[in-house]
Amino acid sequence: MTGLLGLEEVKSALERFGTVEQVRSNRIKVKTIPEKIHEALFRAQTLLACDHLIQISALDNGQSFELIYHLTGPHGTVIAIAIELPRDRPEMPTTSDILPPAGIYERQIYDLLGIVFTGHPNLKRIILSEDWPENEFPLRKDWKPRPKTPYGGVRQEER
């Protein structure tokens, strides 16, 4: 533990990407746009010593999809880099090339929310069963199970 990062320190590294605000003593949130996420993550890694990706939180707020990359390092401060994606075209470049653990989290988001990460080496179904219907993403707010549709786990001959 090397002591928490100051807001000014984070601002000097990441303010060029968007607004920086201190949410709590050890939480700093940065809002940016999808085109800049790669560079923002890279600067957080190199300038702010963030060596651990905690989670990519993903949610559907009704109007858009939000992705929040939570990073931390020996300083113990959690830097949250947030972006929004339009619902009609949920697509963004993968970050698994600079953050290897992102690979598995991106597949999870792809499976449950249908966000496509271009350039991902292996963007395949990961959580839902292999016979889950295509183009149904259960964590989207407008998703409702359709009656009579088999949602996986049913053998072919029983359908």
Next chain:
Amino acid sequence: MPEVVLPIGPQHPALKEPVNFKVIVDGETIVGLELDVSYTHRGIEKAAEQRDFIRVIPLLERVCGICSHAHAQAFCTGIEEIMHLEVPPRAQYLRTIVAELERMHSHILWLGVAAHVVGFNTLFMWTWRDRETTQDILEEMTGNRMNYGMNEVGGVRRDLKPGQISSILSRLPKLEEQIGKYVGMVRGEETMLLRFRGIGKLSKAEALKYGTVGPTARASGVDYDIRRDDPSIAYAEVPWKVVTDTSGDVYGRTLVRIGELQESLGIIRYCLEHLPEGKIGIPAPKVAPRGEILSRYEAPRGELVHFIRTNDTDRVERLDIRTPTLANWTSVTVSLVNQNIADIPVIVAAIDPCLSCTSRITILSERGRRTAEMTWAQLVDHGQRFYRKWGRS
């Protein structure tokens, strides 16, 4: 020699959870691994959006059987912060006692399973006998051996009486003595050294690169522990230290877990002796204001995260759970490459995987041509026979 795909599972007699490994091997050496653990997806994150804060906690306790308190705790800490609740110190101490008892029973269970997969059943029997002490204490405190139902938003649901405190304290020295014996066994027993040392090596740089958490990361010298780095409940007030090791193999992961057993015991003893007086909870509002929080908690298997978004209603708008096992799969697929088939059980068991709370797959490579089949029991047996015959080559 052509590469062979060796499917193992999904019925999984060693860890009692369904997982399917497709191991790509060249002779005895592993060249790649595909894991399919999607057999237990239950849609808990979606279900959590439909329940109010009272009914969501029993649901979250069932994300995982072993670390049920961890999930309830991570959620309660987060939602209490959004609601600006000041939880009474007595409740926080009681939560810490349950949390550490849970860590102890989880680590003791793991040690038994690890001993069992290498064929050292004496230690397996010992650990599971000693684990009954922690289970008895948990049952007396909470009414349950698992899924304790102890937590609620604003505090805990059961108090400890003075007689119970002294009764629990009187049982700790025996447990401490047994843990001391495990240290001797792991450091001195040839069977364990042979099967644990140098197996599943992960350097510090790799552990950081692949996002490893918990005892797996700490055994590679990564000095991260949420109990110290982002303390919640009573951890900031209790004296204890983070256990790390530099060997980076299964041996190191064992030493870290045994060291943590000793630390947990110290935390439990301190909390019982210094239990503050007062209430065990405060009434919580039905509705949470608009807000979001990333609640971090050190579960027995490593960093557990609940991302909570609330929206002026009595239920969460989104609950995103990242379990420690999901974070550790990436590193398992890496540390298995170039190892022996005989070492699969112990390397996989060394992250202490918890499958139903994870339900994910990782794919490294798939270039197989021929398929053979093996059950987990056959694989464990193969590992034991292999080492009996060849020793360490």
